[in-house]
Amino acid sequence: MAKGKYKNWLTEEGLTLLNGWARDGLTDEQIAHNIGISRSTLSEWKKKYKDISDALKKGKEVVDLEVENALLQRALGYEYEEVTREQQWNEKDKKYELVITKKVKKKQAPDTTAQIFWLKNRRPDRWRDKQNVEHSGTVTNQNMDMSALSVEELKKLAKLDE
Template sequence: MSGQASRSDEKKRGRGRPFTYRAEFAGQAKKLCELGATDFELGEFFDVDIRTIYRWKHDHSEFAEALAVGKESLDERVERSLYQRAVGYSFDSEKVFHFQGLITRAPIVEHVPPDPGAAMLWLKNRRGDKWRDKQDHAHSGPDGGPIKTESTISLTDAPIEVLKYLASQVAK
């Protein structure tokens, strides 16, 4: 795993106090993060528990900064790749042909078309105000007040029994 301790040393020391932090750990951790290592994988590399990694980040600002810088460069690479996938890209390639026992190599330019899923993900994150799935709907009346409803009934064609009943109800 790392040069810090072998498996036989781990058996000897048990699960006691973790290794003492050393300044060179920051540089090593930065390089590992640039390669995509997670905090858990850093713990495996340094042969310590993940809680020790958290403690080192809290106690040693240079270690925390190294992890942030290492992870940031990887995030930027993923962001560039997502953008390229969203808009499409071309790259130089080579086509190999086999005809009548002869192998021929021909340089070509291949094109990867834009990916609508990547474009939507990009737009939702970069322009969420215009592209997000969630839409806000107002459930209020003018100027934020309550919604008022109004019903009108035409009684001109109502049977006489209905009109008498309504008149008796109004009189009460």
């Protein structure tokens, strides 16, 4: 495919390649490099040619959804089967072959880091680090009479006599 010629990238083959690069996680800059153009030229192509823009968007959406699903699975925990294979001699075929020797069901515990990340991004109103709390009302006077305390007792309270 001739590099840098937008018409080549509007073909079925070209759009499939663009979609695949986006799905593989390449940035627009990397895709532009693969095409043989600058990132700004790719941006112009995306504005002018809906097919190019759609191919890149569709490819990126698939990866984003896969990552989102993996993050959710990690946050909730999941079960999986671990399969162990070992080489064994097959007398009949006179060769070694991989044979399943053990299957074990395992559980991956929920990941609190993934849970925190998910909640902070999906529910920032309830899960952000900084909460805005409004106080309505008054604070009563909290003055204490310490006139009866000795100097040593006052120093101890002030933690000066340690």
